[in-house]
Amino acid sequence: xxxxxxxxxxxxxxxxxxxxxxxxxxxxxxxxxxxxxxxxxxxxxxxxxxxxxxxxxxxxxxxxxxxxxxxxxxxxxxxxxxxxxxxxxxxxxxxxxxxxxxxxxxxxxxxxxxxxxxxxxxxxxxxxxxxxxxxxxxxxxxxxxxxxxxxxxxxxxxxxxxxxxxxxxxxxxxxxxxxxxxxxxxxxxxxxxxxxxxxxxxxxxxxxxxxxxxxxxxxxxxxxxxxxxxxxxxxxxxxxxxxxxxxxxxxxxxxxxxxxxxxxxxxxxxxxxxxxxxxxxxxxxxxxxxxxxxxxxxxxxxxxxxxxxxxxxxxxxxxxxxxxx
Amino acid sequence: xxxxxxxxxxxxxxxxxxxxxxxxxxxxxxxxxxxxxxxxxxxxxxxxxxxxxxxxxxxxxxxxxxxxxxxxxxxxxxxxxxxxxxxxxxxxxxxxxxxxxxxxxxxxxxxxxxxxxxxxxxxxxxxxxxxxxxxxxxxxxxxxxxxxxxxxxxxxxxxxxxxxxxxxxxxxxxxxxxxxxxxxxxxxxxxxxxxxxxxxxxxxxxxxxxxxxxxxxxxxxxxxxxxxxxxxxxxxxxxxxxxxxxxxxxxxxxxxxxxxxxxxxxxxxxxxxxxxxxxxxxxxxxxxxxxxxxxxxxxxxxxxxxxxxxxxxxxxxxxxxxxxx
DNA sequence: ATGAAAGCGCTAACAA
DNA sequence: TTGTTAGCGCTTTCAT
Numbered sequence: 240x241x242x243x244x245x246x247x248x249x250x251x252x253x254x255x256x257x258x259x260x261x262x263x264x265x266x267x268x269x270x271x272x273x274x275x276x277x278x279x280x281x282x283x284x285x286x287x288x289x290x291x292x293x294x295x296x297x298x299x300x301x302x303x304x305x306x307x308x309x310x311x312x313x314x315x316x317x318x319x320x321x322x323x324x325x326x327x328x329x330x331x332x333x334x335x336x337x338x339x340x341x342x343x344x345x346x347x348x349x350x351x352x353x354x355x356x357x358x359x360x361x362x363x364x365x366x367x368x369x370x371x372x373x374x375x376x377x378x379x380x381x382x383x384x385x386x387x388x389x390x391x392x393x394x395x396x397x398x399x400x401x402x403x404x405x406x407x408x409x410x411x412x413x414x415x416x417x418x419x420x421x422x423x424x425x426x427x428x429x430x431x432x433x434x435x436x437x438x439x440x441x442x443x444x445x446x447x448x449x450x451x452x453x454x455x456x457x458x459x460x461x462x463x464x465x466x467x468x469x470x471x472x473x474x475x476x477x478x479x480x481x482x483x484x485x486x487x488x489x490x491x492x493x494x495x496x497x498x499x500x501x502x503x504x505x506x507x508x509x510x511x512x513x514x515x516x517x518x519x520x521x522x523x524x525x526x527x528x529x530x531x532x533x534x535x536x537x538x539x540x541x542x543x544x545x546x547x548x549x550x551x552x553x554x555x556x557x558x559x560x561x562x563x564x
Numbered sequence: 565x566x567x568x569x570x571x572x573x574x575x576x577x578x579x580x581x582x583x584x585x586x587x588x589x590x591x592x593x594x595x596x597x598x599x600x601x602x603x604x605x606x607x608x609x610x611x612x613x614x615x616x617x618x619x620x621x622x623x624x625x626x627x628x629x630x631x632x633x634x635x636x637x638x639x640x641x642x643x644x645x646x647x648x649x650x651x652x653x654x655x656x657x658x659x660x661x662x663x664x665x666x667x668x669x670x671x672x673x674x675x676x677x678x679x680x681x682x683x684x685x686x687x688x689x690x691x692x693x694x695x696x697x698x699x700x701x702x703x704x705x706x707x708x709x710x711x712x713x714x715x716x717x718x719x720x721x722x723x724x725x726x727x728x729x730x731x732x733x734x735x736x737x738x739x740x741x742x743x744x745x746x747x748x749x750x751x752x753x754x755x756x757x758x759x760x761x762x763x764x765x766x767x768x769x770x771x772x773x774x775x776x777x778x779x780x781x782x783x784x785x786x787x788x789x790x791x792x793x794x795x796x797x798x799x800x801x802x803x804x805x806x807x808x809x810x811x812x813x814x815x816x817x818x819x820x821x822x823x824x825x826x827x828x829x830x831x832x833x834x835x836x837x838x839x840x841x842x843x844x845x846x847x848x849x850x851x852x853x854x855x856x857x858x859x860x861x862x863x864x865x866x867x868x869x870x871x872x873x874x875x876x877x878x879x880x881x882x883x884x885x886x887x888x889x
Numbered sequence: 890a891t892g893a894a895a896g897c898g899c900t901a902a903c904a905a
Numbered sequence: 906t907t908g909t910t911a912g913c914g915c916t917t918t919c920a921t
Contacts, residue, residue, distance in 0.1 A: 257893080268890070291913085293617040332677070339645065509836070580908045582901085617900090620897090
């Protein structure tokens with residue numbers, strides 16, 4: 240039963256509703272003894288402020304919307320959790336929207352969410368900048384893992400870790416390295432590819448680019464044949480899912496990892512740890528990502544200035560890669 | 565800008581606010597020509613009803629709360645998506661709460677959610693019935709994948725599929741089958757174990773029970789040694805994650821799957837399809853689960869009677885199991 | 890430090 | 906079919 244209101248409490252104590260309201264929203268404005276009584280009976284009655292009434296009065300809902308492109312992609316659940324936990328710490332709840340496979344619907348989803356929340360956290364690697372910006376316009380928002388002109392963002396930058404991975408393979412004696420590119424429309428994919436290309440310029444190892452791929456498991460599996468054909472002995476996959484596909488594909492062709500070929504993924508999703516051998520990959524500080532995202536959004540909502548934040552991914556070496564040297 | 569209200573529209577058209585309100589909530593009560601005008605200017609002004617005002621007035625928020633124990637467990641993301649999609653179809657949004665590793669907090673999460681939603685969808689395999697029931701009391705709720713005295717539920721029953729899996733292994737010539745039990749406190753775990761035990765009673769294959777385990781990947785991996793020691797050549801794991809662990813553990817010990825040992829998991833999570841060889845498992849109709857859950861909750865909220873719904877899992881044979889015969 | 894009163898945007902009788 | 910009038914529960918001036 241959600242029956243207790245500030246009025247029932249007020250009546251019970253012979254004070255006014257405003258006092259009860261203040262006891263919660265501006266505790267400093269209420270005499271200690273009174274406040275204690277109020278809190279006590281609130282407790283006893285199981286009172287919880289009605290967020291909608293509060294929202295109506297203040298214009299703040301205590302809700303943020305989180306848009307993810309595909310919650311089924313193992314990269315996102317940890318992100319969702321991190322955000323939700325960070326939000327809970329600020330007494331705000333998270334309205335989740337999953338774009339599903341058809342990213343087409345994202346602007347519509349944003350439209351639906353925006354009316355009910357204080358602000359939006361948007362992870363949308365594929366939708367066009369223009370469409371995204373138009374959909375977001377007028378709503379406090381911060382973008383996750385993507386830079387979008389004029390909007391605050393928090394991203395994890397894997398450039399250094401990826402280059403380190405490439406260098407590590409080169410140091411291990413690999414002369415030809417295959418880069419499996421992610422979706423052409425993906426912001427992260429182009430960043431990652433760029434990082435590796437930049438590395439290759441200063442290296443005497445040879446870079447072979449394959450793709451772009453949709454970045455599904457089967458894409459990686461299929462690509463194995465091309466990798467083998469290319470003669471590359473080291474592979475940098477756009478993400479872990481593709482990397483695991485490559486592992487499977489390599490096994491299909493009887494190639495041993497890491498003896499014949501080394502593989503490195505990106506994101507360090509659950510899969511990376513459950514595959515055999517465990518996948519070398521680039522790990523992102525997801526909890527930090529969540530904290531920063533929520534905090535940045537809070538600032539935007541409050542009208543404060545926000546700086547874009549950039550977190551660093553780090554190389555995690557596991558079983559799909561041989562010792563350097 | 566979320567500035568347009570029913571009043572701005574009313575004023576603009578020279579009608580009353582109630583008429584505008586009706587145009588949206590009870591369209592049939594408004595003359596066609598007028599409604600069209602209203603809808604048109606609403607459109608033009610970018611009007612969206614304020615859900616909080618509406619919630620205050622009606623007591624309905626258009627929000628449902630979804631509690632999952634661990635969104636990082638690959639079983640849940642598809643469930644979340646299914647529920648969210650089903651909800652979107654009814655113009656309701658989903659407030660997500662993730663209990664995280666420490667399921668302890670679930671009653672607290674429920675407490676936090678209940679005040680802001682029309683009803684709760686609860687997936688909580690581990691929390692005690694008593695605690696759960698107390699936390700839920702007074703809030704419309706339906707329980708997912710668990711039966712809870714007095715509360716409506718929608719569950720997927722894997723009994724038949726599991727027995728079929730066991731029988732399949734027996735038919736393939738396996739004389740000794742290991743059952744890796746899930747967490748003792750898990751409702752699903754006890755159901756699954758029971759199914760297999762019941763099957764064993766009528767079979768002349770021998771059943772070896774191992775566990776209970778926490779059902780993490782490493783539990784399965786570790787259990788591989790015991791499986792080998794037991795002499796079992798077929799294994800039924802509580803879930804896919806453990807099954808994949810078993811696969812890894814068996815590989816550690818140089819055993820071939822499915823040549824030496826057959827393995828069957830349960831749930832058909834993404835992992836099952838990306839492991840090599842692909843895991844034979846039991847597949848649940850998740851989208852249906854979501855639809856039924858949302859619909860059942862809608863009924864509870866509306867005060868209508870609801871029947872518990874039981875969906876059937878089905879056996880999916882893949883590479884970790886040999887042809888019968 | 891506290892109370893009175895207005896108002897947030899919407900819905901729901903009740904009248905007309 | 907439409908308008909009037911009260912609220913829904915809370916916050917927030919403005920007085921006191």
